[in-house]
Amino acid sequence: ILYCKYIRFVTPKNNKHSMAKRIDPERPVYPIGVVAELTGIKPQTLRIYEENGLITPSRSSKNRRLYSNNDVEKIEYLYYLTQIRKVGIRGVKVILEILDQIPEEQRQRIMSAVVEKGGNHKEDGK
Known part of the structure; x- marks a missing residue:
């Protein structure tokens, strides 16, 4: 997972006025169904x-x-x-509280590394 400040959306190439648009990562734009499709996580789990x-x-x-x-x-x-x-809900809350005390850039690197390592662990069948 890459963490970046902005995600780019580009207009079609045949448009002579095409330019990259930047979307603020904090801007809420995705409804629950889209998030479920993007992540593969059921809407019930999100709720x-x-x-x-x-x-x-x-x-x-x-x-x-x-x-x-x-x-x-x-x-x-x-x-x-x-x-x-x-990890249980209480444990997740503790982890999130700890992560909230870490500067943003460092927190994102930690989260990315944890998920990446977890993904490799899962692929190994362990």
């Missing part, structure tokens, strides 16, 4: 994370959940902790 205070999606004017790119990265990390490493 459970919310009910337990692990994530707090924004709400649209019609009260629909909206997630940012940063939310999606956090959701992937939560899934890794709860489903792959079998």
